[in-house]
Amino acid sequence: xxxxxxxxxxxxxxxxxxxxxIKRRRMRWTGNVACISERRNAYRVLAWRHEGKRPLxxxxxxxxxxxxxxxxxxxxxxxxxxx
Numbered sequence: 001x002x003x004x005x006x007x008x009x010x011x012x013x014x015x016x017x018x019x020x021x022i023k024r025r026r027m028r029w030t031g032n033v034a035c036i037s038e039r040r041n042a043y044r045v046l047a048w049r050h051e052g053k054r055p056l057x058x059x060x061x062x063x064x065x066x067x068x069x070x071x072x073x074x075x076x077x078x079x080x081x082x083x
Contacts, residue, residue: 023070030067 033042046064054060068078 023073026067027070027074 030046033046036043038044038047050062071078
């Protein structure tokens with residue numbers, strides 16, 4: 001019984017893990033968009049693939065790359081989970 005009352009209270013009332021919250025919401029949004037009609041704009045944005053290279057100084061990560069990383073962290077296969 002290593003859990004003291006102080007540890008239990010901290011677990012109950014500790015601030016939320018913001019990174020985990022962002023990843024959870026991002027995956028939830030992607031799952032919802034993947035289920036809607038292909039004619040809707042949100043689906044088109046999710047399924048769109050950019051041609052070419054990014055300009056110098058731009059971030060290397062894209063939305064779908066972040067989703068794939070999040071899925072790997074939870075043990076899912078990104079190739080079958082995304083569009």
